[in-house]
Amino acid sequence: MSTVRITPSRASGTITAPPSKSMAVRALICAALAEGESRIENLLLSEDIQAAVGALRSFGAGIRFDAAGSTAAVTGVDFDRPPVSAVIDCRESASALRFMIPLCLLRGGRVRLTGSQRLFERPLNVYEDLFKQDDIYYRKTERGIELEGKLAGGDYTVRGDISSQFITGLLLALPVSGKESSITVTGRFQSRPYIAMTLQMQELFGVSVKAEEAAGTVRYRIGRECTYRSTVYETEGDWSNAAYLDLLNIPGNGSLQIAGLDGDSLQGDRIYRDYYERIKRYDPACGTGTAASRAADMPSLDISDCPDLGPALIAAAALCHGAVLTGTARLAFKESDRGRAMAEELAKFGIGITAEEDRIIIPDCPLKTPGVPLSGHNDHRIVMALSALAAAAGGVIEGAEAVKKSFPGYFEKIGKAGIDLRKVRTP
Helix, strand or coil: CCEEEEECCCCEEEEECCECHHHHHHHHHHHHCCECEEEEECCCCCHHHHHHHHHHHHHCCEEEECCCCCCEEEECCCCCCCCCCCEEECCCCHHHHHHHHHHHCCCCCEEEEECCCHHHHCCCHHHHHHHHHHCCEEEEECCEEEEECCCCCCEEEEECCCCHHHHHHHHHHHHHCCCCEEEEEECCCCCHHHHHHHHHHHHHCCCCCEEEEECCEEEEEECCCCCCECCEEECCECHHHHHHHHHHHCCCCCEEEEECCCCCCCCHHHHHHHHHHHHHHCCHHHCCCCHHHHHHHCCEEECCCCHHHHHHHHHHHHHCCCEEEECCHHHHHCCCCHHHHHHHHHHHCCCCCEECCCEEEECCCCCCCCCCCEECCCCHHHHHHHHHHHHHHCEEEECHHHHHHCCCCHHHHHHHCCCEEEEEECC
């Protein structure tokens, strides 16, 4: 475990946003399903990307990196050959696991997916329910899932309030099933921008999925003749990690510039800039007396479509004058229970937040220097959110190595940008 001590300091200069791991994983999978060789450029070998690469290699894709590790040549899977391994390790990556499950069923046969215990504590029963129609054997344990059967294709129905990763997994796999298929999404459709990112990547690799909307449902239609084609793709900058870098500028005590972002990106986390502005503009002096009425006056931010921004927005509200987040229920099923984790850590700063089932209230309260170490909760986004709080008030973060999941080099970059930090211990 590594521990980082941060002293109050300001960030300045420019940091280039790391490449989007969400887009990179989608590109790697599409390349693995395409005939011929594709080239994926501007990669960052975070733990999640390494998990996806390892899983796809076990599945049968050929993936070679250049000397810098930033460009991958990907040779598509030969489905006439058996997979390299019947055991696929997804480490701690929920996206790798949820995307790989339908892919593994394209071949038939038995396969076992493994990973960390926390990974299999996260919701996975959606696939179990869906695959009953295909007579697929599906068994989940504390540290793995066993599958046997073949993804038949056809018509599938899912609720819109589940993780979009289940829908993306089906969207990526069904074009290879050889059968005309559809996915009908019912009810409130959360995290829909992630589906738009998936469809965009499929289009780049030659697969066109038709979206239809009617009577409160969304239906995605996948044709029988869809075929992935090899291509070259340069990964765009990551708006999610950019939000945690930009958090160092709140509440106006930094001048850090974030480069390398596409203003036309489909990433839903682009909304963070608007949300930060709403948080910064809120003036509690304009509110009325009671705590309840003050909460009603605070900016209310819906994170249903951008749950990865949750810790950043909680920290931003704590650095300013409070806010109310709605659509927070899914924070409980991330790398940590993020609402509970941020409540525990903000209490060390002297701020008591109210975490309800689908709402979190962050009060207007002065930030104090914590007298005890902060915990990263083995969650990269918790660590980055705490870093911004510590840059304002000081603090020691234990478990700081969790940033490697999405942003290796994070502390080196913010240190060069002026944040006063030092590594206390690395056993």
